[in-house]
Each structure stands twice: as structure tokens, then as C-alpha cells.
Amino acid sequence: MGDRLTPLLWRTGLALALVCGIGLLPWLSRTDPALTVLRARSAERAPTPEVLADIRAQLGLDAGPSRLLGEWAGGLWRGDAGRSWLSGAEVTPVVLHALGVSLLLMAVALAAAVGTAALVCARTLYRQGGRGRAGGGSAVLAALPEFLTASVLATVVGVQLGWLPALGWYGPRWTVLPALALGLPAGAVLGRLLDDLLPGAFAEPWAAAAVARGLPRRRIARHAVHRCLPGLLPNLGLFVVGLTGGAVAVEQIFDIPGLGRTTLRAALAQDLPVLQAGTLVLVLLAAAAAGAARLAARLLTGPALRDGALPTLHRPITPARGAQPLLYGGVLLGVVALGLPRDPLAVDTVERLRPPSWAHPFGTDALGRDLLGRVAHGAFDTLLLAVAIGAVSLLTGLVLGALPRLSGPLADTLNAVPPVLGALLVTAVAGSGPATPAIAVSAVAWAPLAAHTSALLRQERAAPHVMAARGLGAGRRHLFRRALLPAVLPPVTRHALLRLPGTALALASLAFLGLGAQPPSPEWGLLLAENQPYAERAPWAVLAPAAVLALLGALAVSAAGGVRRPGRRTTEAGAQKHLAVREPAATE
Template sequence: MKSALWRAGLALALVCGIGLLPWLSRTDPALTVLKARAQDREPTPEVLAAVRDQLGLDRGPLPLLGQWLTGLVRGDAGRSWISGAEVAPDVLQALSVSLLLMAVACLAAVCTAAAVCARTLYRGGRRRPGGTGSAVLAALPEFLTASVLATVVGVHLGWLPALGWYGPRWTVLPALALGLPAGAVLGRLLDDLLPGAFAEPWARAAAARGLPGRRIARQALRRCVPALLPNAALFVVGLTGGAVAVEQIFDIPGLGRTTLQAALAQDLPVLQAGTLALLLLGAAASGAARLTARLLIGPALRDGALSTLHRPTPPAHRTLPLVLGAALLATVALGLPRDPLTVTTDERLQPPSAQHPFGTDALGRDLLARVAHGTLDTLLLALAVSAAALLAGVLLGLLPRLSGPLVDTVNAVPPVLAALLVTAVAGGGPSTPALAVTAVAWAPLATHTAALLQQERATLHFTATRALGAGRRHLLRRELVPAVLPPVVRHALLRLPGVALALASLGFLGLGAQPPSPEWGQLLAENQPYAERAPWAVLAPAALLALLGALAVTAAGGLRRPRPGPRTVEVPVTAAQAPAR
């Protein structure tokens, strides 16, 4: 009951905050609405006064918010400030489109995750160092994958439609663009847990009895999936509300695109209804994930009958991270002496050559120089944001009753909408993308921490240590944190390229650094229209992003729980328990 009230309070606070967005941003809502309705109309004082009177803006934000909430109780979400149409039918139609796209994307993500961990399942949990292919796939930006699929598969090959939303065939390409990176991340997390499941006593006993390997593999999957279900629920909501770029590329009238357009136009009724739909979807997805986890594990969580999944893993590649890091540093070192802002119009879109190793962009600027200079700004800021998100995620994940409802609420907010809220409160500037991404980046890490913590508390060794009289600090310091921290850190490193891209993408939308700043996201976005004519203009920053993803994953392979040796549990003895002399 307390958790439900906490979730309802957070949802109400978020919806109320969105309702105050125009007044928090210190802009005139009437002017914004007038520009969205008719850009060529002169914003005279008389026209603005008529708009304010029509929308009731003179009464202030609180009466408008109360009117919207009162109508919502009756099933009326109000009318759009831009089109004048009823909000509820449009939002429900956009939600149905997004749910269909999300379902197909989840299917693609499941297939991708199965392909990532297929080798570990086939080898019975014996995992070899590697997985750079899945790391590169997880690091590719969704809008770049969508552009490549639309251009190659949709336009050149003509296998599938690349624009519009008219039937099931139109869902394939956008679902692949969304599902492939999400499946690669989930597959990496699952592959991290499988060796521990195959090393549990039941698996060794089943193998000794001669049970088929496929049956053992199915049970190992059942053992590991509950730890990933909370993150899978986050992906479900993210694929629904955060697919703005993909929906724009394929011209899909989904909920994410509808919410973003309403936020930019300050169409509050549509924005509030869309955010509320995302919040309800997030609550439903998290509830279904918790219920499914309990059904898969059964009473083991209650009885403390599990064994830890986090066992020593095989040594990771020692030379591969060094090679990848050297390649990244060499690119930066070669490009820093060059000028990233020099415009040479007679060398526009030149292919790679000795003078321009990465080619030139549409203004004739050297791409090697722009990529190298953008690496420093983007990568350093991404590292700082990832470290802050990791710290907040671990600390809040250790308090699941507090973080659970908060995660569901935060995850329902797309990063772009979070950036708009941050801009409204704190103002624009270079720090806006960092604050916005940090505000949402901790949620998956906190969910992962809470899920692992729940299972670790149900292990036999934890129950035995607690029965011997160990205190909470001892259990937290010696049992829980050493088991939970390494996989969560690996998860944070796996998300590092996505954080870098999110920062740069928000800057491109005008919520941070402005052109001609050579950030990676801006490089990808400004060169995307020339991908067919000059593919090197897009491949250069995309290759650096993929290289960063491979480096992050291979470096994360060295973050393992130490191989346990024989040790005794030190339990404080009280005077009453001390033996008589």
C-alpha cells in the first residue's frame, strides 16, 4: 500500500511539473502556441491576448492544472492547444502504434540476446573472453542503424518499406533498429550470469546424472532471467517512449514522437496525457516483471535457498583492451593538431585520402580533426556522467523500497523531455545535457542492483552468515557489495557509449553545445543526409563510437569478483555468548 501511494505521488508530481513547464521556462505560452499554429502570423499584442483568453492562460498554471485533473477523472484529457482536437483519442492511437512497434522490437531484442549468449549455453556455461561484436552492436546509435536500414534495405534493395505506417511490413525495419541494440545489452547481461548458473549444485548434479544439455540450459536460463526482468521492463518503456529518433526517420506516429512534438510546442494537454500513458505503462511493466520473477524462482527467494550467481569468471583478454585503447588514442593524437573548424568549400565531401584520412564533410572540414576534438569533450563528459549515474544507481539500488517507484517514474520520461524540464528549471547551457542524462541514466543501474541484491539475500551463504550473528554492516561490506558491484560496473561500462551519444544528441537538439562544436552526435546528425553520397562522413564518428563500445566491454571483463579462498566468518561475540573460563 505504501509503495502504491509513493508511486502515485511521484506520478502526480511529474504531471504537475510538466503542467508548470511554460511558466518554469519563463516563456510566453501564447507565443509558442501561436508559432505552432501559424508561423507566418504576426504575434501582435491583440493576437496574443486572444490566444491567452481562448486557452485560459490568464488564470495561471494552477487553475489549468486543476481543470485538467478534474476532467481526467471523468475520462476527459482535454483538447489540444494546437489543433483543438480531443487529446484522449490521439494519445490512445499513438500508444497503440508504439505498443505494436515495441512488441516487434522486443521480439528482435530476444532473438539478438539469444544469439549473444548462444555460445555460452552451448558450452554449458564455459565462457570464453570476447563478445566485442555484441559490444559494437550495443554501441551503435539507434538513429544511425535506422538510417542504414532505411537506405540500404528499404530504398536500394527494396525488400521492405522504409517510410510510413500502414501495416505489419512497415514495423520490421524500425523494430530492428530498436531491438538490435537493446538485445545486445540484455544478451551481455545474461551472458554475464550464465556461468554462475551452470556452476550451481543442481546443474552439476543434473550433468552427473546424464540429463541432456538442452534441458540443463533451459533451467539455467530460468535461473538467470529473473535478475534481468526489471531491466527488461525498463527497455519496454524505453522502446515505447524513447524511440523518438526512429519514429521520425520512418515517419511513425508513435507516442514518443507525439510527446516530443507536444513538448516543443508547449501543447500541455497532449504532453501531460502522453506522459501519464508512459507512467502507467511503466508501472504495468515493472509489476509484470516482479510477478514473473516470483513465478520463475518460486519460494526460493523467501526461504533463502539460492546460491550466488556471481562466481569467478575466466580471465579476460589482456591485450585486446590495450589494442583498442591505443587505436582510440592514436586517432585523437593524429587529429588534435588539425583545425576542426576550417571550411574549404572546394573540398566538400572528399573521400579519405592522405591529406584527409577520414575524408571531409559537407563544408569541406577535415573529419579526422572534428572526430578527434569531439572525442575529448564527449568522452570526458560521458565518463563523468557514467560515474555519477553508477554511484547514484548503486546507492539507490541498495534501498529498493525507495528506488523502485522512483525508477518506474524516471524511466517513463524520455531523455529529451528530461532535458526540456532541466532547461526550464536550470536554463540552457553546456551543463544541460549532463544534468538531463544523469537524471535518467542511473535508473537501469539501480534496477540491476536491486534485482541482484534481492537474489543475493536469498543465497545459502548469506543466510548462514546471518544466522551466525553477522551484523548488517558486515553483511553489506563482505557479502552483498562484493557480489553486486562488479556486474553493475560492467553494466555501466556497457552503457558508456550510449551515454556519450545521448549527451551529444541533446546538444544537437539545441539543449547544450551548439554548432560548429564537433561532438559525436552532431557529427552523426549533420552528416546523416549525405550517408548515401559520402558514407565515410557517417562511418567515421560511428566507427569511433563502436570502438568505444568494444573498449568498454573488453575492459569490463577484468572487473570480476575475486576468487574466494578459505576464510572464516568473523562474528562479534557478546559477553553472554562468551565461554566460561
């Protein structure tokens, strides 16, 4: 009973801390909430002392943050989340309507993600053996920014072709384009993770027995997916929450009144009742998704997890060899080398929005600046920062993933916070600056890696050779160092490499929404934000930074294919023999 109660108390404490931190947001940022509310209500009205005093009296700001937070929390028991500081409308109906919109969008986006993941894994499922064979197309798809995909779909499919509506939220047809913008990148990442597990499932004895009995290939493939799902479900739960509260940019582009957009507007205007209620709903949704994922994983594995009869899916295999990482890396280095001698800040209005030419291979932007030079110089800001965040996230994910009772509730709670809201909270506490987006992204980037680590460790501990080694007297440290860590480190490292473009995209999303790098910085996300209004007239201005982001994704995925567990010991019996071969090691 105590073991079940502790995570619940831990989750409750984290949720309360997060909501209380949001309630203190104006005071932490040392801004006058009355002035912020006045500007959000009417930008033209003069902020005279009388007007500000009247707003403070209306909102009860003179009572202080503690009393305001207490009154708001007291109303929750009656289903009353207060009234909006901006419109005066009741918060509960507004947030519930936004939640319904986001859940519908999430469901359609999740269906698109599942379909995309199936296409990514189709080749491996058909061949039923060997290494994962997902191609570079999924890497490019996973590296495309959601807001860029949304802009292209809205402009081309919605406006130019007129096949589907591009703006608003009035029925099922309005869900297709935003769901594709969200589901395609998420499905590409999920497909890569599943494709990484499938070869291990097809190598298990049951698969060989099924082939010998003449079972249909489709049925064998279905059982292989069923075998791999427990290791994917924690990340799938995180994706569900990310597709609900993290779809801020997509909701902005398609003018969708979802929870992410509602929370963003409340955060920018410091409309605390709406912001607190929206964040609390996201935290509850994250807890529900995590609980459902854990329950589904237990149901799928059955008694095998409890009885130690679950073979590992990460068998030692020979590292992949190929020239793709060298090719992608060489192209990326070539782009940077060619652009570094160019001035990224030189303005020439005569040359504005010029198409690619010998003088400007990537064309120019709206101020006539050379895009090749800006992309090359922005590589240092984007790539180095993304790699640093990725390395820190990998280390943090591995450490906290080994402590699931601590990291599980923390990861679920932090994942419920949209990066935009995280950036605003970081700005309020630490002030604005170039480090703000890095801190905001780092705070949540480790959560998927920790969830992946916990899921894999749970299954590896149930592997027969690990159970046998434990029965022979191997200690916890020895098992972790010799059996668990070697099996878990390669797939989690590959996962971290797959997330590297996503980290760059998170930084780009903050820049796109005006919360990251500021002009005239050539950071890739800012380049996309600056040139997105000219996408129809000068598509090269957007395609140039998008292409290097896609190239980064292809490089990360191809490099991840070479991160493999060494193939010297190719059987579980060999691993078991190695674990128990020395008596001193078994007493650690």
C-alpha cells in the first residue's frame, strides 16, 4: 500500500508546486500584473495610476498571491476555476471546451502517427528479420518542424489547391491538416523506435517456431508488434500529452482554440486563473496517460514480467556499416564551410528575396541578406546547443530512468508543461537571455529518455539470464554494470540521437513564437520564423533552413544505426556464464 501511495503523493506535490509557481508568475517576473492585464485588454488605453488601481481592486491583486491562490484552489472543489482576468468569463467552461478541441485533434493526430509508424516499419515487418531497415525518409520527416509542415499544408493544400480548409475549427474536415502536421513527425519517431525493437522480436524462438508451423507472415508480424509494444508505451504516453498541450504553434497557424493555444495566450497576458486551470488539466492528463501506459504494458507482458521469463529484445549484433553518416555529415560540413566566409548580417535591400544563384546559392531573405551565410553561421548556435542539450538529456535520462519511482512522476509532470510555458517560467525566474530556451528545453528533453530507460530496465530485469545470474549470487551493482547497462545503453543512445533534431526543433519553435533567439541572430529557428511570411513568394527562404534541419535528422538517424551492442557474446547463455564466472564479482 505504501509503495502505491508514495508515487501518488509525489505526483500531487509536483502538481501543487507547478500550479503554485504559475500563481507566483507575475511576482517572480517582477512585473505589474495590472499593467499586463491592461495591455492585453486594450493596448491603446493609458496606464494611469487610477486605471491600474481600479484593475487591482477588480482582481483583488492587493491581497497578494497567497490569498489569490488559496481562493482559486478553494473553488476547484466546487468545479469553479474562477473568472478570466481578461474577459471576465468563467474559466471552467473555457478550459473544458479547449480540452475537448485538443483531445479531438490529439486523437486524429495519433491515428496519423500510428499510420506513419506502420509505413516506417513496413519493410522490417515484411522481411521479418535482420536489422531495422527504416530509410532516411523517416529521418527527414521526423526532422521537419511542425510549424513549417503546418504552414506548407495550410498554404498549398488549404489555400492554393483548396482541397481542405486551412483555418478555423468547425468540423471533422478542419482536423485533417493540423493532425497531419502533428502526426507525421511524431509517427516517424515512433516508427524508428519500433523498427529498432522488431529485429529482436523476430529473432526470438517463438518466431522461428511460428515460421516452422507455417503461420501466415501477417500473423507473425502482428505478434512481433505486440511483443515490442511494452517498451514503446511509456513514450507513447508522453507523445499523447505532447500532442495535446505542445501543439501551440500548429494551433496558432490553423487558428484552433485548443488547450495549448489557450494556455499560451493566458501565459502571455498573465491571465492566472486560465493559466493555472489549463496547466492543472495538462498535468492530470499526463498522469492519466502515464497510468494507462503502465497498465497496458503490464497487460501485454502478463506474468512473464513477474516470473522472469521475458527474453531481451536487445541482443548483441554487429554494428551497422555504411557511408550514409559520412555522406550526410560531409554535406552538412560543406554547407557550413561554404557559408562561413559570407557576412550573415550584411543588408542589401536591392537584393531582397532573390532566388538561388551563383552569387547567393541559397538565395536572400527579405532584407537582402545571404541565406547561405546565415545558415552556416547559425549552425554553431543551433547544432552546438542541440548537441549539448542532447548529451545532458541522455545522461540525465539514464540516471533518472534507473530510479523510476523518482523519475516517473517527475517526467510525467514536466512533460505536461508546453515548452512555451516552460520558457515563460524560466524567463520569469532567471530573466530573458540566450540561455532561456536552452534551460526550458533541457528541463523536459530528458523525460522520454528516462521513460525509455525505465521500460527497458523493467524488461531486462525479467530476462532469464539475468534471473539466473541473480540466483547464482550476482549483486545489484554487478548485474547493472555487466548485464543491464550494456543492454540498455545502445538503444537509449540511439533514441537520444533520434531526438537530436527534435531538440533543435524545440529551440526553433521557441524562436518561431518569439521566445528564443532574437534578431539579427542567424539561429535556424529564427530564420524559419523570419522567412515564414514569405514562404509563398520566396519558398527558398524557408526551404534553406528546413533542408539543413532535415539533413541533421538524416545524419542523426544514420549515425544512430551504428550504435550497437558489441557482438562478441551472441547468446544469453554466454552472457549468463560471464556474469557468474567469478565469485568475487557475485558478492558485490
